[in-house]
Amino acid sequence: MRSLALLARNRLALGGLIVMGLVVFLALLTPALPLKPPNITDTSNRFLPPFSQGAILGTDHLGRDLLSRLMWGTRLSLAVGFAAALIAATIGAAIGIVAGYYGGRTDNVIMRGVDMLMAFPYILLALAIVAALGPGLINALVAVAAVNIPFFARNIRGITVGIAHKEFVDAARLSGMSDARIILTEILPNVIPVIVIAMSTTVGWMILETAGLSFLGLGSQPPVADLGSMLGEARAALITNPHTSIVPGLMILVIVMAINLLGDGIRDALDPRLKSGALNRPLPATLVAPSRQPAAQHADAILTLDNLQTQFHVKDRVYRAVGGVSLSVKPGECLGIIGESGSGKSVTALSVMGLVASPPGIITGGSVHYQGEDLVGAPYRRLRTLRGREVAYIFQDPQATLHPLYRVGDQLIEAITAHRPLSRDEGRRKAIDLLDAVRIPNASARVNDYPHEMSGGMRQRVGIAMALANDPEVIIADEPTTALDVTVQAQILSLLDDLRRERGLAIVFITHDFGVVGQLCDRVAVMYAGRIVEQGPTRAILDAPRHPYTARLMACVPELGGGKRRLDAIPGLPPAVDDLPPGCAFAPRCDRATETCRTGEIPLDKVGDRALRCLHPVTMTEAVS
Numbered sequence: 320m321r322s323l324a325l326l327a328r329n330r331l332a333l334g335g336l337i338v339m340g341l342v343v344f345l346a347l348l349t350p351a352l353p354l355k356p357p358n359i360t361d362t363s364n365r366f367l368p369p370f371s372q373g374a375i376l377g378t379d380h381l382g383r384d385l386l387s388r389l390m391w392g393t394r395l396s397l398a399v400g401f402a403a404a405l406i407a408a409t410i411g412a413a414i415g416i417v418a419g420y421y422g423g424r425t426d427n428v429i430m431r432g433v434d435m436l437m438a439f440p441y442i443l444l445a446l447a448i449v450a451a452l453g454p455g456l457i458n459a460l461v462a463v464a465a466v467n468i469p470f471f472a473r474n475i476r477g478i479t480v481g482i483a484h485k486e487f488v489d490a491a492r493l494s495g496m497s498d499a500r501i502i503l504t505e506i507l508p509n510v511i512p513v514i515v516i517a518m519s520t521t522v523g524w525m526i527l528e529t530a531g532l533s534f535l536g537l538g539s540q541p542p543v544a545d546l547g548s549m550l551g552e553a554r555a556a557l558i559t560n561p562h563t564s565i566v567p568g569l570m571i572l573v574i575v576m577a578i579n580l581l582g583d584g585i586r587d588a589l590d591p592r593l594k595s596g597a598l599n600r601p602l603p604a605t606l607v608a609p610s611r612q613p614a615a616q617h618a619d620a621i622l623t624l625d626n627l628q629t630q631f632h633v634k635d636r637v638y639r640a641v642g643g644v645s646l647s648v649k650p651g652e653c654l655g656i657i658g659e660s661g662s663g664k665s666v667t668a669l670s671v672m673g674l675v676a677s678p679p680g681i682i683t684g685g686s687v688h689y690q691g692e693d694l695v696g697a698p699y700r701r702l703r704t705l706r707g708r709e710v711a712y713i714f715q716d717p718q719a720t721l722h723p724l725y726r727v728g729d730q731l732i733e734a735i736t737a738h739r740p741l742s743r744d745e746g747r748r749k750a751i752d753l754l755d756a757v758r759i760p761n762a763s764a765r766v767n768d769y770p771h772e773m774s775g776g777m778r779q780r781v782g783i784a785m786a787l788a789n790d791p792e793v794i795i796a797d798e799p800t801t802a803l804d805v806t807v808q809a810q811i812l813s814l815l816d817d818l819r820r821e822r823g824l825a826i827v828f829i830t831h832d833f834g835v836v837g838q839l840c841d842r843v844a845v846m847y848a849g850r851i852v853e854q855g856p857t858r859a860i861l862d863a864p865r866h867p868y869t870a871r872l873m874a875c876v877p878e879l880g881g882g883k884r885r886l887d888a889i890p891g892l893p894p895a896v897d898d899l900p901p902g903c904a905f906a907p908r909c910d911r912a913t914e915t916c917r918t919g920e921i922p923l924d925k926v927g928d929r930a931l932r933c934l935h936p937v938t939m940t941e942a943v944s
């Protein structure tokens with residue numbers, strides 16, 4: 320649907336579609352139109368000019384009606400052009416898929432054969448094939464299809480090589496599927512858009528090439544007309560009766576232009592590698608549902624999330640990744656968000672700055688207030704100004720955020736100059752200061768390092784330096800230490816802790832790890848299935864978890880020096896967020912759940928400085944024992 324909308328937005332492509340639609344419609348209708356027979360000669364009426372009585376486009380050198388020959392000729396040229404494109408695409412794609420999928424020697428042998436075909440000049444090869452097969456329209460079709468097969472084979476082979484080693488193909492192999500089935504069910508659906516794109520951009524050429532062969536007398540044979548043979552026959556009268564050439568010439572021009580404009584539009588709409596590609600490329604900011612109900616702002620917090628709801632709409636399924644999250648963080652405060660994988664922590668964090676990929680992500684409700692301003696639905700320009708400058712992110716894998724081909728110093732300078740102009744020298748000085756601030760030894764030399772020259776811990780420090788580059792007010796750190804060993808993790812945590820104390824930074828810290836929460840966070844919010852189930856001061860929650868989920872999660876954590884004790888895994892799995900159970904989402908895994916837990920909405924009740932979403936919480940006595 321989105322691809323169609325994108326195609327319709329491209330005016331030239333839309334024009335091409337309309338013209339092509341009209342030409343194809345008329346070509347299909349030709350047998351039913353009240354036209355003179357196209358091949359009946361009338362030598363007494365040779366070379367009648369256009370707009371003559373009974374011959375609106377005039378007649379040719381044998382007195383045949385040009386309009387009738389044009390319509391029948393167009394029909395034939397289109398049929399041959401499209402048939403050639405279809406044949407070339409089918410055979411070329413099959414060759415490309417086999418070569419790309421099997422690789423190794425198969426690939427080598429096939430592709431060298433294709434290379435040999437490509438080494439011949441295009442039209443010469445077509446001429447050689449027709450010369451070998453003999454003149455005739457079908458033979459011209461075969462020749463045009465044959466010379467285009469290598470183009471499809473190369474294109475599709477390249478795409479297939481990329482897909483053949485993707486995880487879903489490996490999974491299909493592991494499940495015991497045959498190669499033919501994997502090719503048909505896993506590879507083919509993924510290469511079809513590329514085949515369509517290649518066809519749409521080449522069918523115009525194929526019509527031209529067929530017309531070229533007919534022009535030379537090797538395609539359509541007299542008296543049958545196609546556009547090329549009409550041009551060829553008109554050649555002798557080009558000066559004396561130009562209309563006989565202009566009529567088929569203009570039709571070829573119109574058809575090829577329309578097809579090429581349409582083809583370009585289709586490529587822009589379908590090709591994810593292009594700037595306007597609709598399949599993969601997300602919008603610059605997360606979509607916001609028009610029905611969203613904004614929320615009121617809290618007084619003292621710098622960042623407040625209020626009843627934030629973010630969903631993913633994939634085909635007809637709705638994934639409620641964040642189902643009404645309310646949080647706030649003050650300057651100098653660190654708020655931890657903890658929960659199992661898939662509980663919605665990252666989507667909550669990314670929603671703050673509209674970074675959830677849309678489609679399929681969409682914010683359907685609630686607000687994110689930053690210093691009083693609702694960021695949900697804020698214009699993209701505004702979000703861009705705030706991203707990095709006011710609210711910065713640190714991600715789990717710095718390798719994925721740092722560009723491997725640029726020096727870290729240049730990347731830091733780029734992060735700063737995105738928001739304010741800076742000379743190269745100033746930028747370099749600032750980059751060294753930043754690396755110093757995150758305690759990278761010998762910063763003035765390491766500023767010239769490439770990311771791969773640094774260790775994981777150092778790269779993560781660069782990630783933090785990048786987040787600090789514009790002195791933001793809030794840092795959202797999404798599991799920044801998960802990939803690091805415990806000593807480096809401790810250093811990074813103490814660095815973040817110092818930074819918030821020195822600079823008054825507000826930190827939202829996402830983690831799986833209660834140990835990390837205990838070390839760094841003032842308050843903690845526990846998430847389950849897209850909602851907060853318990854929230855409060857870290858110490859209070861660590862000392863006495865009240866929600867059964869929090870308690871079970873903490874019981875999974877081994878204690879250093881805690882002696883031998885049984886680690887209780889939580890039975891079952893978190894629910895799929897596109898099929899959440901009614902009532903408490905944790906009820907199916909909870910040994911305290913009763914029937915009432917499984918019906919209706921369970922509110923997040925405030926008790927003092929803690930909030931709890933549970934009908935049968937762990938009592939204080941149970942919690943501390």
Ligand SMILES: Nc1ncnc2c1ncn2[C@@H]1O[C@H](COP(=O)(O)OP(=O)(O)OP(=O)(O)O)[C@@H](O)[C@H]1O
Pocket residue numbers: 631633638639640658659660661662663664665666667679896
């Ligand atoms: N593009 C998407 N389409 C559909 N569902 C998605 C998409 N991205 C995320 N989700 C779903 O949203 C939910 C929340 O994901 P999220 O990444 O926020 O979890 P998380 O708690 O951060 O997990 P982790 O600790 O593994 O990063 C998950 O159930 C996930 O399956």
